[in-house]
Amino acid sequence: MTNNPKFAVFGGGSWATAIVKMLCENLDEVGWYMRSVYALEHLKKQQHNPNYLSSVEFNLEQLKLSNDINEMVEYADYLVFVIPSAFLHSELEKLTASLDDKVIFSAIKGIVPETSLIVGDHFNTHLNVPFNNIGVISGPCHAEEVALERLSYLTIASADDAKAKLVAKVLSSDYINCTTSDDVIGTEYAAMLKNIYAVAAGIAHGLGYGDNFQSVLMSNAIREMKKYVKKVHKMKRDINDSAYLGDLLVTGYSVFSRNRMFGNMIGKGYTVKSAQLEMSMIAEGYYATKSAYNLNQAKGKKKAKTPIITAVYDILYENKDPKKIFKKLSEKLD
16 A cells, blocks of 8 residues: 555435545545546536535545446545445445445444445455454534534544544644544444434434433443443443444434434334435434344344434334323432
């Protein structure tokens, strides 16, 4: 790999757009793969993503654009994947280009439904990418606040400290502070789980629960997250760090949180399908709920106690009454 590795972002949503913006603060050229030809053509003419963060204008001389995933894989050394987890498998099936010596960083906050694996494990197990070449970009950070250049924070996790520091360097700016971590698995699971808890927070809000209940819900959520992550990857970590607690809080409380928005609609009486149709963005928490629930159930007697995840699962996948489920859940929280 060269001393000045090339970076490419894969995805056309708001978080992908935000990451491209961050990279453009530091790099002369950034690769950007979008599946949508319409979005690429609009970007070339109008200098902004037509669908997400349209206020962010790009210098086209900095961008190498393509709707060919193989062309972009061949172009870059560091591949940042921001494709929603529900669509990642189908996108990766298009790959013919080699991932040998490529460094993969996931900014996807979910589980690949087809394999029930977090993204890093999926790349390792099914695409033979060594763990030393896999990393995670996590929050607490909302794309909308990056667009506004409000002070934001990222956690860059990798087993290879040098790779984590390099990614942190190219993402950092006056409004982006980055820290590094070696807890790749824990960080990625936490990023997935916090979306489920944000859905729960939204359901509670939609049902009319107030701030007092929300604070108890979030307090229980971080403890539940700690138990869950410890079961899948036991190591020394401080669950109160920004990558865990901070990311949970911003996703659970922010008006920018699509998962909270999705949950709020469910709490107000929308069906899952109608809520999904009305939203223009993917709520990763919906897909994560089923995967996280099933993964935990598969552990049998060794499973973690997850009353919040179970409650969200019962509402989204068992079509149980949100009001009754949250009444029972409220009696289990402390």
